[in-house]
Each structure stands twice: as structure tokens, then as C-alpha cells.
Amino acid sequence: MKKGVTIKDIARKLNMSVSTVSKALNDHPSISVLTKERVKKLADEWVYIPNEAARHFKQNKSFTIGVIMPDLLDQFYVLAINGVEEVAVKNNYNVVVSQSHEDSERETGLIENMIRNRVDGVIIAVTKKTWNTEKFKRLNTAGIPMVFFSRSISAPEFDYVSTDNEDGALQAMNFLFNEGHRRIAHLMGPPFLRTSQQRFDGYKKALAQKGIPFDTGLVAEVDFTQQQTVDAVKRLMKLKDPPTAFFTFKSYVGLDVIKILREKYPKMAGKMSIIGFGNLPLIQYLEDKPMGSIDENSFQMGVEAAQLIFDRIDQQEADEEPKPKFIKVPCKIVVH
Amino acid sequence: MKKGVTIKDIARKLNMSVSTVSKALNDHPSISVLTKERVKKLADEWVYIPNEAARHFKQNKSFTIGVIMPDLLDQFYVLAINGVEEVAVKNNYNVVVSQSHEDSERETGLIENMIRNRVDGVIIAVTKKTWNTEKFKRLNTAGIPMVFFSRSISAPEFDYVSTDNEDGALQAMNFLFNEGHRRIAHLMGPPFLRTSQQRFDGYKKALAQKGIPFDTGLVAEVDFTQQQTVDAVKRLMKLKDPPTAFFTFKSYVGLDVIKILREKYPKMAGKMSIIGFGNLPLIQYLEDKPMGSIDENSFQMGVEAAQLIFDRIDQQEADEEPKPKFIKVPCKIVVH
DNA sequence: CTGAAAGCGCTTACAG
DNA sequence: CTGAAAGCGCTTACAG
Numbered sequence: 001m002k003k004g005v006t007i008k009d010i011a012r013k014l015n016m017s018v019s020t021v022s023k024a025l026n027d028h029p030s031i032s033v034l035t036k037e038r039v040k041k042l043a044d045e046w047v048y049i050p051n052e053a054a055r056h057f058k059q060n061k062s063f064t065i066g067v068i069m070p071d072l073l074d075q076f077y078v079l080a081i082n083g084v085e086e087v088a089v090k091n092n093y094n095v096v097v098s099q100s101h102e103d104s105e106r107e108t109g110l111i112e113n114m115i116r117n118r119v120d121g122v123i124i125a126v127t128k129k130t131w132n133t134e135k136f137k138r139l140n141t142a143g144i145p146m147v148f149f150s151r152s153i154s155a156p157e158f159d160y161v162s163t164d165n166e167d168g169a170l171q172a173m174n175f176l177f178n179e180g181h182r183r184i185a186h187l188m189g190p191p192f193l194r195t196s197q198q199r200f201d202g203y204k205k206a207l208a209q210k211g212i213p214f215d216t217g218l219v220a221e222v223d224f225t226q227q228q229t230v231d232a233v234k235r236l237m238k239l240k241d242p243p244t245a246f247f248t249f250k251s252y253v254g255l256d257v258i259k260i261l262r263e264k265y266p267k268m269a270g271k272m273s274i275i276g277f278g279n280l281p282l283i284q285y286l287e288d289k290p291m292g293s294i295d296e297n298s299f300q301m302g303v304e305a306a307q308l309i310f311d312r313i314d315q316q317e318a319d320e321e322p323k324p325k326f327i328k329v330p331c332k333i334v335v336h
Numbered sequence: 337m338k339k340g341v342t343i344k345d346i347a348r349k350l351n352m353s354v355s356t357v358s359k360a361l362n363d364h365p366s367i368s369v370l371t372k373e374r375v376k377k378l379a380d381e382w383v384y385i386p387n388e389a390a391r392h393f394k395q396n397k398s399f400t401i402g403v404i405m406p407d408l409l410d411q412f413y414v415l416a417i418n419g420v421e422e423v424a425v426k427n428n429y430n431v432v433v434s435q436s437h438e439d440s441e442r443e444t445g446l447i448e449n450m451i452r453n454r455v456d457g458v459i460i461a462v463t464k465k466t467w468n469t470e471k472f473k474r475l476n477t478a479g480i481p482m483v484f485f486s487r488s489i490s491a492p493e494f495d496y497v498s499t500d501n502e503d504g505a506l507q508a509m510n511f512l513f514n515e516g517h518r519r520i521a522h523l524m525g526p527p528f529l530r531t532s533q534q535r536f537d538g539y540k541k542a543l544a545q546k547g548i549p550f551d552t553g554l555v556a557e558v559d560f561t562q563q564q565t566v567d568a569v570k571r572l573m574k575l576k577d578p579p580t581a582f583f584t585f586k587s588y589v590g591l592d593v594i595k596i597l598r599e600k601y602p603k604m605a606g607k608m609s610i611i612g613f614g615n616l617p618l619i620q621y622l623e624d625k626p627m628g629s630i631d632e633n634s635f636q637m638g639v640e641a642a643q644l645i646f647d648r649i650d651q652q653e654a655d656e657e658p659k660p661k662f663i664k665v666p667c668k669i670v671v672h
Numbered sequence: 673c674t675g676a677a678a679g680c681g682c683t684t685a686c687a688g
Numbered sequence: 689c690t691g692a693a694a695g696c697g698c699t700t701a702c703a704g
Contacts, residue, residue: 018691019684019690031690047474047477049451054681055681057698060696073414081408085435094432094449097433098431099418116386116387117388117430259621282618285618343698352674366673366674367673368674371673391698393698
């Protein structure tokens with residue numbers, strides 16, 4: 001193991017104290033210009049690279065925010081991460097991204113790991129199976145701010161950044177109404193997620209506003225696996241009065257619907273109108289596109305989540321208990 | 337700021353030394369069972385969470401490997417990360433993923449950052465604009481092992497894990513030959529990437545084996561932007577004897593070709609056979625699929641890269657200078 | 673089996 | 689403007 005140059009090495013060479021070198025490198029105002037120059041020159045020559053680990057340790061801050069996402073193969077989360085990164089870079093923070101792979105146990109482990117590593121804040125989109133608040137309370141106890149991102153369990157005591165789920169649902173439904181649809185199925189997400197409830201609420205509200213009676217038979221819960229979506233579509237298509245359109249929790253589910261229709265109900269495939277949450281980059285490559293998507297502006301959501309985390313970090317020093325925030329980022333329908 | 341329980345707190349309460357507590361928590365063999373029990377019990381009660389930052393700092397290891405990828409919207413890289421993660425978890429290591437966003441300057445900054453944070457190893461897929469070895473030498477100087485992943489510049493002194501690029505190209509070409517194609521265009525990647533050269537070599541080798549003269553006019557360099565692919569396709573389609581098939585550096589380029597053909601040459605769209613590197617999950621949703629893809633087994637590549645990094649980390653202690661390795665992970669053609 | 677001591681590389685009051 | 693000292697939370701030879 002080679003070991004690098006340290007502040008001590010520089011101090012010795014220059015006949016200075018380590019404190020002076022440290023301050024010089026950090027441009028501390030009390031240090032003379034000449035000293036700063038000498039120190040920086042040698043640091044340069046010797047390719048001194050500060051040990052951030054040591055700095056963080058000493059300062060009792062990791063300058064790192066942890067992000068836990070269910071699955072990065074879902075481009076929605078990648079866009080969000082890009083937003084988080086942008087804000088983090090501006091604040092000279094690092095971002096550590098982990099995937100729970102929709103596994104709640106694994107998620108617990110990741111949170112534990114983040115606490116052990118003393119990240120300064122956590123942004124998390126929970127798994128589709130997460131309902132317990134236990135692990136989030138542990139973050140609280142450890143004094144680490146956390147915000148739910150996009151997906152949240154029913155726990156209003158935590159911060160939550162999301163798209164305006166209800167409004168997005170309204171936009172989707174109204175668009176479908178305008179296209180003449182009246183029998184619109186809703187494939188909703190896991191019911192213990194606030195997010196699912198909010199989108200479902202929008203669905204019902206849209207129907208009510210339009211004066212269309214709510215029909216439970218048109219709603220199915222899915223867990224985003226193809227299997228469940230297959231089952232749901234099959235059941236719905238067997239109805240006496242089957243739906244003519246689908247409003248799905250997310251576009252990936254909509255893509256599965258399209259695929260299933262193409263395979264099992266080729267006659268219907270072209271006619272069915274489909275809208276879901278998530279304007280995914282991959283849609284551009286599809287020939288058989290969904291009719292539209294709710295653009296959640298996930299990059300912006302990432303930005304807002306990161307900003308909220310930084311606010312919370314700042315507020316820690318003020319040590320007043322802040323009220324939980326629910327930030328809704330506007331969304332808009334995009335027609336393909 | 338709340339501060340957590342430390343080893344010292346536990347030691348004080350139990351009238352022990354911090355060394356004993358530390359050893360007890362780490363199951364050091366020299367500590368009595370009784371002591372271990374007492375320590376662990378209190379640690380549990382008090383919700384002691386070890387400060388990994390401190391441990392890493394003390395041990396002069398971050399137990400972290402850094403991964404730099406061009407862009408996580410490309411699912412190929414996400415699959416690779418999953419492979420890296422799997423190996424890392426087994427070794428009790430963390431993985432820190434950063435994106436260069438195909439920006440070479442930014443890449444330099446990320447490497448710098450990883451050195452500052454003293455990661456134990458780096459896996460990197462370079463940007464499409466990277467050609468300079470400078471920054472990689474800095475990692476060397478800092479004593480941090482690095483392996484090029486998938487994409488590499490021409491610098492055989494570094495480790496490199498990649499699919500068997502030449503063989504993949506041969507498979508693609510032979511498949512197209514079997515389909516009856518003789519005029520096969522190649523959209524190749526940036527020429528200063530070893531990867532591009534290797535795939536191009538396979539292309540030429542396949543032609544030679546088949547006794548088909550190599551025609552420079554059928555080759556175009558692209559930088560993966562749609563614009564360049566559009567230009568290339570337009571030029572190729574204007575040839576007196578235009579290609580009947582495309583072998584592309586990667587499937588995303590192939591998808592762009594399909595899109596362009598659909599828009600500009602609808603008559604040709606269905607007939608053109610297209611094969612590229614990368615069996616992407618999103619292909620399942622396409623109706624208008626490429627004919628096939630070279631499955632690079634990116635998860636496995638991630639696994640191999642991580643294993644190589646861990647080998648290198650272990651070898652550091654032995655401090656003999658190891659020879660650079662070029663690991664080729666087998667690939668196979670997948671027909672859609 | 674347990675503990676005292678040194679130290680990882682820095683930063684930051686504090687004194688001069 | 690500079691420096692001596694303490695210390696962040698741990699681990700690890702070493703002594704007993």
C-alpha cells in the first residue's frame with residue numbers, strides 16, 4: 001500500500017504547524033497570503049489529495065445523501081436521481097444510490113447501512129411491499145432527515161415529495177372522457193401506498209365530476225408484475241361490458257397491458273386507449289405507444305426532494321421540530 | 337444534533353475499557369463469553385450503531401468501490417451495476433455509483449472525488465469522448481485499483497472487462513449471412529475506444545471469412561446521438577447498392593435506425609434486418625423489434641469486474657505488480 | 673482475558 | 689498571523 005501525502009508531511013517540510021497548513025489549504029482568512037501560496041504550491045507539487053473520509057469524520061458529517069430506489073431499470077427513478085444529483089453537486093454533497101429491488105428486508109438493510117455510514121439525509125422510494133414505519137423511525141432516532149419520494153406509505157408524519165397524484169389522475173381521466181371513453185378501467189398500485197390511494201382518489205373524483213357511477217368491477221390492484229397485470233386484463237376483458245380504456249398506476253403497467261392485448265386480444269389491441277403515470281424515454285422507440293402519459297417531471301421531483309433534504313439538514317442546527325411537508329410537483333399529460 | 341451512543345459510553349457504563357468493548361462487539365476471540373454478552377446486551381438496549389465512517393477511517397479502508405457509468409438511462413449499465421452489487425454485498429462492501437453523463441470533464445471530477453474519498457477500487461465505463469489516460473494514472477498513483485468496464489480506451493496497461501466483442505460481431509454477422517444478407521452496414525462507435533475497434537475487427541473478420549470484400553462505404557462512425565445515426569442511415573440508403581442489414585455498435589443505435597427507417601423509408605422498415613450489442617429489457621415492449629441482439633451478459637460482466645477489483649485489492653497487500661488482465665465474458669446472439 | 677496507549681488525518685477553539 | 693492541544697470514534701499491537 002502506497003500512502004499518500006498528508007497535511008503533516010507538508011507541515012514538516014515547510015516548518016509549519018499542521019493547523020496552519022490545514023487553514024491555508026482551506027483558505028482560512030487568518031492565514032497570510034504568503035503562507036497560503038507556499039502551502040498550496042507544495043501541495044500541488046506533491047499531489048496532495050485531502051482525505052475526505054478524515055474530514056468528514058472530524059466534522060461529524062458525511063456530506064453524503066443516501067438515495068434508496070426500488071429498481072434502476074425503471075427509468076423513472078433514474079431521471080429522479082439525476083435531479084437529486086444536480087442539487088447535491090451544487091451543495092458539494094455526494095449521492096449514494098442503492099436499490100432495494102422491491103425487497104422490503106433488503107430495504108431495511110440498506111437503511112441500516114446508511115445509518116451506520118452516517119449519511120446526512122435519505123431520500124427513499126419505498127418498495128411496493130413496504131408498509132411498516134419501524135425502519136423509518138430508526139432514521140429519525142439517529143437524527144437523519146428522510147423524505148419519501150414518489151411512493152410513500154401511509155405515514156403523514158414524514159416528509160413526502162411526489163407528483164400531484166390526484167391531479168394527474170384527473171388529467172388522465174378527463175383526456176379519456178374527451179376521447180369518448182366512459183368505461184375506463186383502473187389498474188391501481190398496492191393499496192397501502194399513499195400514492196396508490198391518491199391516484200385512485202383522482203380516478204373516483206373524475207368519475208364523480210363527470211357523473212359516471214363508480215364501478216368496482218373496473219378496478220384491479222396490481223403489483224407491477226406481468227402476471228398480475230395479465231390476470232387483471234383477462235378478468236376485465238371478460239366483463240359483459242368491458243373497458244374501452246385503461247388508466248394505469250404507471251406506464252410500465254400500461255406497456256404490459258398493450259403487450260397482453262397484442263398477444264391475447266389482437267382485435268382490441270389498436271383500439272384500446274391507455275394512459276399511465278410516467279413519461280418514459282423508452283416510449284419513443286415504441287410503435288404501438290400508449291395514447292398518452294402523465295409526465296411526472298421526475299427530474300424536478302428529484303430536485304425538490306433534494307432541496308427539502310438540504311432544508312432539513314440546515315434546520316437540524318436550529319433544532320426546532322419542523323412540521324412534515326408534502327410537496328406536490330405539478331404534472332401534465334403528454335399525448336404520444 | 338442528537339449524538340448517538342458510542343463505544344465509550346458503553347465502556348463507561350460497564351466499567352470496562354473501550355478496547356474490550358470494541359473487541360467484544362467484533363467477536364474477538366480473546367474476549368470472554370460473559371463480557372461479550374454483557375456488552376452486546378447493552379449495545380442492543382441502547383441501540384448502539386457503529387460509526388462505519390470512524391472504522392473505515394481508522395482502518396484506512398473505505399470498504400467502498402466506486403463505479404462510474406456514462407448514463408444510467410441505458411439499461412445495459414444498470415444490469416452491470418446489479419452484478420457489481422451482488423459481489424460487493426458478499427464482500428461486505430458498499431458500491432457508490434456515479435454518472436459521467438458522457439462528459440469527460442465531469443468524469444475527471446468524479447475520479448478526483450473518488451480519490452478524495454479514498455474508495456478502495458474503481459470500475460469505470462468511460463465516456464464516448466474519453467481518450468486521455470491522465471486521470472486513470474492518477475488513480476494508479478493514489479494506489480487505487482481500476483478496471484475498465486465494457487468500454488475502454490486504448491491503454492492495455494489497465495485491466496479491462498468486456499464482452500467478447502470480436503466474437504459477438506462474428507456471431508451477428510454470421511447470423512445475418514445465414515439470413516441471406518451480403519450488404520451489411522456497420523454503424524461503429526467512436527474509433528478511439530478499444531471496444532469500437534474490436535467490434536469493427538469482428539465485422540471485417542466475418543466478411544473475410546465469408547469471402548466478401550470489405551466496403552468502406554458501408555461503415556459509418558456514430559456517437560450514439562440520434563442525429564449522427566440519422567445522417568449515417570441517410571447516406572447509406574442513398575448508395576447505389578444500399579445495405580439490406582445493419583450491424584450496430586449497440587442496440588440503442590439499432591433502435592434509432594428502426595425509428596428512422598419507419599419515418600423516412602417506410603417501405604424498407606419491415607425488411608431491414610438489424611442486430612446490435614445489448615439485449616435490453618425494453619425490447620420486450622417493442623412491436624417492431626430488431627432481428628436479434630448480442631446478449632453481452634452485462635450482469636455477469638459486472639460480477640467479473642467486481643471480482644477482478646477485489647482480487648486487485650487483495651493483491652495490494654502482496655505488493656507485487658500484477659499484469660493487466662483482459663477478461664472476455666462470452667456473449668451469445670438472441671433472436672427476437 | 674483485559675486495559676492503557678497510540679494513532680488514523682484532519683479541524684477548530686484557544687492562547688499567544 | 690501562527691501554533692499547541694484536544695479530539696472526532698474507533699482498532700490494534702503490546703503489556704500485564
